[in-house]
Amino acid sequence: MTRKEQKEERRRAILMTALTLFVKRGYYETKISDIAEAVPMSTGLMFHYFESKEELLLELVKMGAASTGAINKMDEIPPQIFFTEFLKRLFEYSAKEPWVFNMFVLMGQARRAGMPEEARKIALSTATIDETAGVIKKGQEAGIFRSGDAKLLSICFWATVQGIMEEMALNEEMTAPDPAWIVSILMKTE
Amino acid sequence: MTRKEQKEERRRAILMTALTLFVKRGYYETKISDIAEAVPMSTGLMFHYFESKEELLLELVKMGAASTGAINKMDEIPPQIFFTEFLKRLFEYSAKEPWVFNMFVLMGQARRAGMPEEARKIALSTATIDETAGVIKKGQEAGIFRSGDAKLLSICFWATVQGIMEEMALNEEMTAPDPAWIVSILMKTE
DNA sequence: ACAATCAATGAATACAAATTCAATATAATA
DNA sequence: TATTATATTGAATTTGTATTCATTGATTGT
Numbered sequence: 001m002t003r004k005e006q007k008e009e010r011r012r013a014i015l016m017t018a019l020t021l022f023v024k025r026g027y028y029e030t031k032i033s034d035i036a037e038a039v040p041m042s043t044g045l046m047f048h049y050f051e052s053k054e055e056l057l058l059e060l061v062k063m064g065a066a067s068t069g070a071i072n073k074m075d076e077i078p079p080q081i082f083f084t085e086f087l088k089r090l091f092e093y094s095a096k097e098p099w100v101f102n103m104f105v106l107m108g109q110a111r112r113a114g115m116p117e118e119a120r121k122i123a124l125s126t127a128t129i130d131e132t133a134g135v136i137k138k139g140q141e142a143g144i145f146r147s148g149d150a151k152l153l154s155i156c157f158w159a160t161v162q163g164i165m166e167e168m169a170l171n172e173e174m175t176a177p178d179p180a181w182i183v184s185i186l187m188k189t190e
Numbered sequence: 191m192t193r194k195e196q197k198e199e200r201r202r203a204i205l206m207t208a209l210t211l212f213v214k215r216g217y218y219e220t221k222i223s224d225i226a227e228a229v230p231m232s233t234g235l236m237f238h239y240f241e242s243k244e245e246l247l248l249e250l251v252k253m254g255a256a257s258t259g260a261i262n263k264m265d266e267i268p269p270q271i272f273f274t275e276f277l278k279r280l281f282e283y284s285a286k287e288p289w290v291f292n293m294f295v296l297m298g299q300a301r302r303a304g305m306p307e308e309a310r311k312i313a314l315s316t317a318t319i320d321e322t323a324g325v326i327k328k329g330q331e332a333g334i335f336r337s338g339d340a341k342l343l344s345i346c347f348w349a350t351v352q353g354i355m356e357e358m359a360l361n362e363e364m365t366a367p368d369p370a371w372i373v374s375i376l377m378k379t380e
Numbered sequence: 381a382c383a384a385t386c387a388a389t390g391a392a393t394a395c396a397a398a399t400t401c402a403a404t405a406t407a408a409t410a
Numbered sequence: 411t412a413t414t415a416t417a418t419t420g421a422a423t424t425t426g427t428a429t430t431c432a433t434t435g436a437t438t439g440t
Contacts, residue, residue: 003408003416010417026303028218032398042419047399112356113216114304148368156367159353160346160375166302167345177346178338184374185350193386193438200387222428232389237429 011049013039015063016099018056023102023169027057027115054116061122064107068126079139083186087161087179094165095176105169108162129154136186146188156185201239203229205253206289208246213292213359217247217305244306251312254297258316269329273376277351277369284355285366295359298352319344326376336378346375 001009017038021030032053036043050056077085094101109115110123133154139145145153160182168174191199207228211220222243226233240246267275284291299305300313323344329335335343350372358364 007416024303026305028304029306031396041417043398044400044420045418048417053398109303112299112360113214114218114299115216116219146371148371149365152365152367153371155357155364156350156354156371159357160350163349163353164346167349170302174345175339175342177342180379181336181338181343181346181375184377184379185371187374187379189370189374189377197386221426231387233428234390234430235388238387243428 007049010041014041014046014049014056015060019060019099019102019106022057022060023105023109026109027119054118057116057119058122060103060106061110061119064103064110065122065126067103068107068128079135079142080144082135083157083183084179087182090161091176091179094168101165102169105162105165108166129158132157139186144188145186153186157182160185197239200231204231204236204239204246205250209250209292209296210288212247212250213295213299216299217309244308247306247309248312250293250296251300251309254293254300255312255316257293258297258318269325269332270334272325273347273373274369277372280351281366281369284358291355292359295352295355298356319348322347329376334378335376343376347372350375 014035018030018035021035021038025034032046033043035056036046046056050059090100090104094104107123107126110119112120129151133150136145136150136153136157140147140150164177164182168176204225208220208225211225211228215224222236223233225246226236236246240249280290280294284294297313297316300309302310319341323340326335326340326343326347330337330340354367354372358366
């Protein structure tokens with residue numbers, strides 16, 4: 001294995017460790033030395049791989065923003081299936097790949113408060129809520145979703161998903177809910 | 191007005207200012223000097239009123255924990271009305287009283303990451319999720335709520351509410367959703 | 381009016397955590 | 411093997427804020 005590959009692998013290890021700790025304890029509660037200890041490596045060496053703590057965070061958030069694009073490719077699927085299917089996959093995938101899970105939570109935290117301003121900007125640049133609102137609108141036109149401001153419905157949907165994911169990040173033992181429960185926020189009642 | 195009252199009033203002003211800033215920018219992103227400037231008063235004087243930044247936060251979280259008790263007194267109401275009515279009041283009240291609104295968001299943030307450990311402990315000591323799960327169980331027995339783990343349903347419900355409130359804390363213009371949307375997470379379908 | 385107590389300030393200090401650095405070990409290259 | 415480049419460490423330094431403090435101004439009680 002070449003030196004460059006070694007370095008890349010080490011960077012990845014740091015990123016994954018930092019991601020876990022940021023999600024578990026929060027960005028400011030996590031010291032560089034905590035990350036270093038968990039990797040493990042010396043504190044000083046961290047700066048051989050990343051400019052600063054904030055750079056490390058920003059790289060994670062950028063990765064998250066990039067992978068969010070993948071979600072938006074699903075929007076060819078009919079609305080009634082889209083959301084249930086998305087949640088099913090998200091929960092399944094999260095159970096297997098802690099990376100996906102943690103990344104989802106980190107992005108949510110970044111969008112809200114408790115992280116450097118710059119991280120929020122990047123996280124907010126992915127217009128997921130608006131994209132989803134588009135799908136909801138289709139579902140409304142098809143008569144399967146309840147009427148009302150599509151964007152507001154979109155916000156409610158994502159707020160739920162985010163909240164549940166964060167709850168799962170805290171309670172190891174917690175199991176994912178039935179996607180249908182969450183999707184019923186959107187469904188037409190009667 | 192006596193000196194003691196003066197002091198109490200000043201403390202309150204600091205608490206309210208800090209609450210607003212903590213919710214808007216997050217605890218660690220808010221400097222003592224930011225709070226002082228907003229009150230307004232000198233930075234040094236802050237320590238005449240509060241031991242430390244963390245004490246200030248803890249006092250807020252304790253206030254929040256205390257006022258959460260009020261919610262739990264509502265649980266004599268029949269389940270089918272309880273949740274819709276609670277949300278209706280929460281949204282109405284939040285629109286009028288920024289205090290209530292901000293406190294709700296702060297408690298949610300404290301329960302999750304991004305604040306000193308001690309704050310989390312206090313916030314988690316209010317067993318709202320379990321209390322609500324009890325009400326949900328009643329609703330399930332009455333056949334109006336969907337079946338499934340009552341605690342998990344309770345978590346989903348609160349995750350949604352929390353997420354929406356946090357979203358509103360960020361978007362000044364955002365309007366509260368119809369409580370029925372959220373409650374449909376709990377309702378038996380068809 | 382006078383002493384005593386409290387409110388208030390802003391500059392000085394303390395502190396914790398990020399960041400740098402000189403020194404050393406390890407690996408690649410010729 | 412000799413030489414150069416990279417990885418690694420731990421201690422020293424820097425930095426950003428919380429916190430303290432000496433001093434001044436305002437209120438209260440006698």
